[in-house]
Amino acid sequence: MASLPPTEDAFVREVDEELRQEQLLKVWKHYGKLALIAVALFLAGLAAFLFWRAEQQKAAEKQGETMGALIADVQAARKTDAAKKAEQLIAEGGPGYRVSGLMTKAALAVDKGDTKGAAAIFAGIVADEDVAQPYRDIALIRQTLLEYDTLPPQQIIDRLKPLTIEGHPFFGTAGEMTAIAMLQLNRTAEAGRLLAAVARDKEAPDTLRVRAARLATSLGVNVDEAAATATATAPADKD
Numbered sequence: 001m002a003s004l005p006p007t008e009d010a011f012v013r014e015v016d017e018e019l020r021q022e023q024l025l026k027v028w029k030h031y032g033k034l035a036l037i038a039v040a041l042f043l044a045g046l047a048a049f050l051f052w053r054a055e056q057q058k059a060a061e062k063q064g065e066t067m068g069a070l071i072a073d074v075q076a077a078r079k080t081d082a083a084k085k086a087e088q089l090i091a092e093g094g095p096g097y098r099v100s101g102l103m104t105k106a107a108l109a110v111d112k113g114d115t116k117g118a119a120a121i122f123a124g125i126v127a128d129e130d131v132a133q134p135y136r137d138i139a140l141i142r143q144t145l146l147e148y149d150t151l152p153p154q155q156i157i158d159r160l161k162p163l164t165i166e167g168h169p170f171f172g173t174a175g176e177m178t179a180i181a182m183l184q185l186n187r188t189a190e191a192g193r194l195l196a197a198v199a200r201d202k203e204a205p206d207t208l209r210v211r212a213a214r215l216a217t218s219l220g221v222n223v224d225e226a227a228a229t230a231t232a233t234a235p236a237d238k239d
Contacts, residue, residue: 086105
């Protein structure tokens with residue numbers, strides 16, 4: 001094939017360059033707007049996230065201040081002010097602050113003699129799966145304490161069963177309440193063993209352990225012997 005003259009070759013290159021530019025222009029017109037939209041959306045999303053994070057931090061600081069003021073009101077027996085701040089935390093607070101507000105509201109209800117209202121608040125906390133388990137356990141104990149005299153003993157035993165496991169943070173309190181319910185059902189031997197276990201629980205308050213030891217002893221259970229028996233009958237660790 002014969003080569004093109006220089007002027008003709010330059011013309012072909014110029015036409016080819018214009019065609020490429022035209023193709024690029026078409027691609028830009030087709031995809032360039034989408035790219036701009038994507039970038040704009042990304043920047044808007046980033047700005048929204050940064051704004052949300054700043055607002056969350058401000059809200060957390062505000063809730064912390066409200067919680068501190070609430071504690072001060074409770075300590076100073078400013079019940080009306082405490083009630084207002086509790087309601088504010090319930091309405092606006094994060095999960096932890098909200099539960100604290102609810103528990104304060106329940107405590108204020110007890111102070112007014114409204115034990116049913118307080119028990120209902122604690123029951124709501126127990127049933128709320130979004131609440132951390134330790135809060136729900138505390139609420140269960142407080143609810144049961146308020147309702148103790150009105151509940152059948154077996155219901156108390158069944159309700160507190162998840163907490164009456166040795167090693168559980170609230171084993172001592174739940175164990176003592178369960179043992180008393182067992183005594184009401186004449187399940188003396190079971191109550192004595194449970195009280196002995198509570199007496200041995202080093203995580204329980206000393207006053208609770210002493211009281212449990214005395215009750216266990218009055219039921220004919222020697223706490224030290226019960227501990228020895230439990231150790232002797234425990235399955236050996238496997239290597």
